Amino acid sequence: MSRRRDHGAVRRGLRATALVASVVAAVSGCASDERAQRAHEMATMRSQVEELRKSQEANARELARLSGEVKAVDAQSAFLAGEAKAAGEERARVKAALDESDKTLRELRSAVEELSKAAIPPPAAAPTPRSSAPDASPEQMYAAAMASFQAEEHGQAVLEFTELTKKFPEHPLAANAQYWIGEAYYRQRDFPQALVEFRKVIDGVPKGSQIPDALLKIGLCHRALRDQARAREAWEQVAKEYPGTNAATQARSLLATSGGTGRPAR
Structure with missing residues (x-):
């Protein structure tokens, strides 16, 4: 009778151990999936930030070019006004x-x-030439x-x-x-x-x-x-x-x- 109880306890312990292992494995899998998702999200965000930086740099260059053109037009207008x-x-x-x-x-x-x-009137003469x-x-x-x-x-x-x-x-x-x-x-x-x-x-x-x-x-x-x-x-x-x-x-x-x-x- 005592041996049966011992065997039952062992089986319950093994089942508990298996259950714990399953839970640990499940938790580990979830953690791995979460890390992968976060890594993907961070890579996506880095890509978006880089694209935004490039866009801002392009906008800054375009703004500088337009500003230069405006200054050139202003200078030309001032010059033409002076000439006029x-x-x-x-x-x-x-x-x-x-x-x-x-x-x-x-x-x-x-x-x-x-x-x-x-x-005194001079005598009649030929017409005066163009030269004096x-x-x-x-x-x-x-x-x-x-x-x-x-x-x-x-x-x-x-x-x-x-x-x-x-x-x-x-x-x-x-x-x-x-x-x-x-x-x-x-x-x-x-x-x-x-x-x-x-x-x-x-x-x-x-x-x-x-x-x-x-x-x-x-x-x-x-x-x-x-x-x-x-x-x-x-x-x-x-x-x-x-x-x-x-x-x-x-x-x-x-x-x-x-x-x-x-x-x-x-």
């Missing part, structure tokens, strides 16, 4: 100079008419050359103004004629030759009232030739040496808006 302002001021200066020339021309024509009335007559006065030659310039016959105006400077180099109108020679070349966009002629205004004798305007135009020629340093040098000279002139006002405005490469004046 300078062009408007240049047109105003040229208009004022032409208005003054018109006034001078009217006065010269009036003087010529008065002299013609007082002179040998006995034409400086005033007559200047008036004829200015008429050619205002008619936009710039090549003819250069010839006529040059003839005046050669025949009457000491006359007060010679300095003005030399300035308009430079202006005629400038209108033809021959900037290198315009530079040569405007410098003659500054270096010439006698000195005329056109020196500030000639310096201003020298700066514009240098800007058209993309030499911004020399352009600024000429404008600074105008502003310093002739501060009360219209040319100095224009020069200060150009200095304030310069800083680009400069483009040929229109």
Whole structure:
């Protein structure tokens, strides 16, 4: 009887041990599955984080590129605004100079008419050629050359103004004629030759009232030739040496808006 009880106890112990082993195995399997699932989830999250990081970096690069483009557009807009302002001021200066020339021309024509009335009528002769007559006065030659310039016959105006400077180099109108020679070349966009002629205004004798305007135009020629340093040098000279002139006002405005490469004046 005692042995039967012992055998029963052994069998119950074995069953209990087997049950415990089964539970342990089941728990271990669950733990392994949970670790695998967590490892998979962590790998997925790392992949998502990496993709998010790459996306943010791409967005940052695109934002930097767009910001650079905006700054470039802003800079170009500011430059064009400065160019437009300078062009408007240049047109105003040229208009004022032409208005003054018109006034001078009217006065010269009036003087010529008065002299013609007082002179003895010459005998009939062939029509006067386009070039000035040998006995034409400086005033007559200047008036004829200015008429050619205002008619936009710039090549003819250069010839006529040059003839005046050669025949009457000491006359007060010679300095003005030399300035308009430079202006005629400038209108033809021959900037290198315009530079040569405007410098003659500054270096010439006698000195005329056109020196500030000639310096201003020298700066514009240098800007058209993309030499911004020399352009600024000429404008600074105008502003310093002739501060009360219209040319100095224009020069200060150009200095304030310069800083680009400069483009040929229109």
